[in-house]
Amino acid sequence: MLNPAESAALPGPEWLVERRRAAAERLANLPVPTVEEEVWRYSRIGEVDFESRPATTVAGPAPADIALADTTPAAVVKVANGFVVDIAVADDAVFSLRIAGDDDAAALDRFDNHDVVTAINDAAAPTPLILDVPRSKTVEGPILIVHENSAVGATVASRLVGSIGEDAEVTIIEHRTSTAGDQLVIPMVEIDVAQAARVTYLDVQRLHTDTWQLGQLSASVGAQATVTMSQVGLGGGYARMRADCRLVGRGATGNLAAMYFGDEDQTLDFRTFQDHLAPDTTSDLLFKGAVGGHARSVYSGLIRVAPEGAGTNAFQTNHNIKLSEHAQVESVPNLEIENDDVRCSHASTVGPIDADQRFYLESRGVPPTEAERLVVSGFFDEVLHGFPYGSVVDALVRGDITTKLDRRFT
Amino acid sequence: MTELVIEGLRARVGGTEVLQGVDITVRSGEVHAVMGPNGSGKSTLSHVLMGRPGYEVTGGTARLDGVDLLGLETWERAKAGLFLAMQYPIEVPGVSLVDMLESSAVAAGRDRSAVSAELAAEADRIGFDRRFLDRALNVDLSGGEQKRNETLQMGVLNPAIAILDELDSGLDVDGLRTISEHIEAATNATRGDRDPLGVLVITHYSRLLEQLRPDVVHVLAQGRIQTTGGPELADELERTGYAEWTAAPAAASAPDPMADPFADPLA
Numbered sequence: 089m090l091n092p093a094e095s096a097a098l099p100g101p102e103w104l105v106e107r108r109r110a111a112a113e114r115l116a117n118l119p120v121p122t123v124e125e126e127v128w129r130y131s132r133i134g135e136v137d138f139e140s141r142p143a144t145t146v147a148g149p150a151p152a153d154i155a156l157a158d159t160t161p162a163a164v165v166k167v168a169n170g171f172v173v174d175i176a177v178a179d180d181a182v183f184s185l186r187i188a189g190d191d192d193a194a195a196l197d198r199f200d201n202h203d204v205v206t207a208i209n210d211a212a213a214p215t216p217l218i219l220d221v222p223r224s225k226t227v228e229g230p231i232l233i234v235h236e237n238s239a240v241g242a243t244v245a246s247r248l249v250g251s252i253g254e255d256a257e258v259t260i261i262e263h264r265t266s267t268a269g270d271q272l273v274i275p276m277v278e279i280d281v282a283q284a285a286r287v288t289y290l291d292v293q294r295l296h297t298d299t300w301q302l303g304q305l306s307a308s309v310g311a312q313a314t315v316t317m318s319q320v321g322l323g324g325g326y327a328r329m330r331a332d333c334r335l336v337g338r339g340a341t342g343n344l345a346a347m348y349f350g351d352e353d354q355t356l357d358f359r360t361f362q363d364h365l366a367p368d369t370t371s372d373l374l375f376k377g378a379v380g381g382h383a384r385s386v387y388s389g390l391i392r393v394a395p396e397g398a399g400t401n402a403f404q405t406n407h408n409i410k411l412s413e414h415a416q417v418e419s420v421p422n423l424e425i426e427n428d429d430v431r432c433s434h435a436s437t438v439g440p441i442d443a444d445q446r447f448y449l450e451s452r453g454v455p456p457t458e459a460e461r462l463v464v465s466g467f468f469d470e471v472l473h474g475f476p477y478g479s480v481v482d483a484l485v486r487g488d489i490t491t492k493l494d495r496r497f498t
Numbered sequence: 499m500t501e502l503v504i505e506g507l508r509a510r511v512g513g514t515e516v517l518q519g520v521d522i523t524v525r526s527g528e529v530h531a532v533m534g535p536n537g538s539g540k541s542t543l544s545h546v547l548m549g550r551p552g553y554e555v556t557g558g559t560a561r562l563d564g565v566d567l568l569g570l571e572t573w574e575r576a577k578a579g580l581f582l583a584m585q586y587p588i589e590v591p592g593v594s595l596v597d598m599l600e601s602s603a604v605a606a607g608r609d610r611s612a613v614s615a616e617l618a619a620e621a622d623r624i625g626f627d628r629r630f631l632d633r634a635l636n637v638d639l640s641g642g643e644q645k646r647n648e649t650l651q652m653g654v655l656n657p658a659i660a661i662l663d664e665l666d667s668g669l670d671v672d673g674l675r676t677i678s679e680h681i682e683a684a685t686n687a688t689r690g691d692r693d694p695l696g697v698l699v700i701t702h703y704s705r706l707l708e709q710l711r712p713d714v715v716h717v718l719a720q721g722r723i724q725t726t727g728g729p730e731l732a733d734e735l736e737r738t739g740y741a742e743w744t745a746a747p748a749a750a751s752a753p754d755p756m757a758d759p760f761a762d763p764l765a
Contacts (some may be wrong), residue, residue: 276538443551448588448635451548452651453602462601464636466592473592 089310090243091114094143095211110246111210118204127317129416130386132326136300139274143212144242147171147408148429151236154263156370157483162229164320165217169174169237170244170442172215183224183258188216188249191312199278200309205302205330209276212245219260223253223282230290230477231260237266237273237299244271250279252287254310257404259288259476263484265323276304283310283337288318288476290485295323297354303329311337311366321348321377322488328357335362335369338342342370347471348377350385351411351492360389364397364405373404376471378464380411380496388420391434395426404434411496461497465489500526500658500693502577506558508721509546513554516542524659527685527694529706531732531739534718535740540700541585543718544663548582549575562659577606579692583648583665585700590635593648598635599654606745613654618652624680625673641668649677658691659696666706678709704732719743 095108104308120138121128148168163185166174172187188195195218196210221227237244244266252258262273273295281287287307294303301324307315317331333342342362350356356379362371371391379385391402408417421434441460449459472482505565509517516539524530534540546553547560549572560567567575590598596617600610621628626646636644645668652660662681666674676752684695699706707729709717715731717724717740725731 239730393667444588445590445593447550447572447585448546448590449593449598449601450572451550451582451584452598452655453573453605454598455601455605456571458601458605459573462593462597463590465599466590469592470634 089180090138090143090208090211091322092449094145097145098143098190098212098214100215101190106481107193108202111207114407115207115211118207121145121204124274127359130138130388131328132355134304135144135326136272138243138272141241141243144169144171144214144239144244146237147173148238150174151234154232154234154484156230156232156261156480157478158184161227162227163231164458165231165233166342167233167246168238169242170212170246171212172217178390179324183219183221183227184229185217186218188218192216195251198249198280199306201278201304201306203273205274205304206276208243209245209247209274211244212274213247213276214245215421216247216249219250220256221252221256224255225253227258230261233260233262235262236262237271238268239271240268241270242272243274245274245276246389247276248278250277252279252281252285254282255284256282257284257286259290261292261477261480263292263294265294266296266299269296271296271299273299273301274303275301279307281309281313281315282309284312285310286314286463288316290475290477290481291319291329292481293319293321293323293329294325294485294488295327297323297352298325300322300325301327301329301443303331305331306334307332307342308334308336309340309342311336312339313351314341314343316343316345316476317359319346319357320472320481320485321346322485324354324356326355326357328359330361333363333371334365335371336365338366339368340366344371344375345375345471345475346375346377347468347475348375348380348385349468349489349492350377350383351381351495352383353381354383355386356383357386358388362389362391362402364391364393364400364402366396368399369397370401371403375406376408376467378409378411378467379415379417380492382414384418386418388418388422390422390424391432392424393427393430393432397427398429399431400427402430406436408438409464411441411464428460457497461493465493500563500696502560502562502696502698503653504547504558504560507543507546508555508557509542510554510556511542511552515548516721519558520718520721520723522698522716522723524696524698526658526696528714529685529697529699529710529712530714530716531699531701531712532716532718533701533704533732533735534745536702539721540702540718541663543760544661544700545583547580547661548572561678562641573605576602576655576657580657581652581657581660583652583660583662584666585646585664587636587644587648589637591637593635594633595635596629597620597649599651602655616654617650619667620650623653625676626650639734642670642673645669645675646673649680653680656692657695658692659701661698664702665699666701666703674706674709678706681710704736707732717743
């Protein structure tokens with residue numbers, strides 16, 4: 089599936105080289121998944137061309153600077169074709185941010201990620217990034233990680249491993265683009281959130297529409313800790329992201345949110361897993377998106393409450409607007425509950441632009457196309473401004489949204 | 499001089515013919531009240547005139563200065579000078595008043611840059627808190643605030659004819675007085691290049707009419723204007739109710755199996 093010779097050419101400490109070799113070996117024997125498997129249902133896994141996309145072995149030019157509206161980042165990391173090429177952190181930073189070195193072998197083993205996607209990442213990620221925030225430290229301002237990929241016909245893997253100490257607080261914003269279309273990107277994020285820590289993670293995905301993505305976000309949340317995992321999905325030909333939120337400590341909270349907008353021939357594929365493994369845990373999920381043109385969106389999510397999950401509160405909501413008759417929406421919420429003392433709900437809607445809202449605007453003299461545009465634009469506004477750093481994210485993606493709205497509403 | 503002429507208007511909602519031939523003429527500067535019991539077709543009349551989806555016109559005409567409103571799209575009706583203040587204003591998440599009214603201004607060939615200032619000035623005039631101007635339309639507004647918001651939009655859009663559907667519901671006495679005085683003033687003076695406002699008030703109770711005195715009162719029941727009179731008719735209705743114009747419910751609801759299914763139910 090991935091040529092072991094390529095991953096052998098990647099840099100790093102001995103343990104990492106060996107880890108890549110083992111992963112490549114594992115991959116050689118792993119069958120490519122099929123849509124018959126529930127977790128790959130509705131996906132385009134059968135169309136992914138792994139063979140002709142070797143892992144990138146050289147970094148590209150450093151990404152351009154990204155300005156965050158009214159916000160000063162605590163650190164800026166530049167990643168080119170999966171290679172971390174620059175880390176800018178103030179000298180007095182309360183945290184450590186580094187490329188995985190000799191002592192970081194254990195960090196990559198913290199999560200039990202063993203599917204094809206994570207195996208490719210294991211074999212192909214050139215410079216895993218390690219973030220440690222010590223206990224009781226609050227990181228002021230977000231850590232900004234800017235990815236820009238230019239490698240043509242390549243597999244580009246990136247990895248972030250975060251360890252957030254007790255009662256610490258941090259926000260991480262990843263901004264991902266690709267200038268060359270033909271590319272398979274395998275982003276992976278693993279964050280371990282210790283007791284009472286607060287972590288916000290935001291993924292802003294603006295890949296080229298010919299780029300394909302198979303991604304994995306994982307968080308493990310300790311007692312009384314809170315993680316918020318938000319995603320904006322705008323780019324990619326087939327862009328899949330799986331977000332697993334494991335609530336492992338009593339009273340842990342996981343908030344998952346996404347805003348997506350697909351058009352033309354895009355497929356945006358979101359999988360979520362709210363895993364309640366401890367008592368009195370809370371998870372809240374809100375995914376909202378729109379698809380136009382011939383685009384497709386997939387939302388498939390599972391709430392699981394383990395026998396230990398007494399007192400669980402778990403919510404899951406997915407709302408979709410279909411902007412054209414050729415667009416397709418799959419929305420599959422699932423519950424698997426093994427404890428009686430829980431409060432769970434799931435809701436999913438798929439529909440056209442709200443006729444009443446349209447009528448209201450038209451009754452004030454707004455022409456139909458403009459009214460639809462306002463309603464859809466407002467729908468996105470509302471979701472984005474509910475995000476942490478909502479206006480920052482809005483400023484980053486407003487141009488993309490406008491371009492897509494212009495294509496649909498002219 | 500603007501004139502809204504409704505003649506023989508018939509309309510169906512969900513298979514039921516709710517309007518069965520309505521005739522009303524409203525001219526600039528006049529205040530007409532349409533009163534009637536629940537289910538008489540009052541709100542249907544307002545929705546049909548504005549072109550709300552789901553309402554099917556089956557006969558008759560509605561013309562604004564000779565222009566066939568029923569042949570126009572909703573936004574074109576607004577552009578032609580018709581305004582509807584809704585009984586239940588609709589929430590539009592993420593869309594602000596300014597966004598909407600600027601789009602409306604552009605569509606009408608007006609200057610969008612003036613909208614913001616007009617809105618602020620109008621808000622002050624009717625006592626609508628300026629901080630609500632940036633909020634999403636009707637989201638998190640109380641009933642009274644929603645009605646002020648409708649009135650505010652009317653002030654900025656400056657229509658020739660305004661239909662006010664149950665405008666009083668949700669408003670407290672002070673709000674009702676402010677808004678009534680405001681509307682009253684618009685019916686008494688020319689506004690820019692517009693003649694004085696013509697108003698069609700749709701209401702179940704005469705509460706609003708104590709503040710906004712109508713020139714003409716129509717009673718709409720069973721899909722038709724049953725009688726028309728002066729302001730005194732509203733007072734009379736307050737005392738006597740609508741019993742005179744509603745069919746005896748028991749008789750109406752028990753269908754006669756031998757009856758002609760095509761007979762006019764009002765015959």
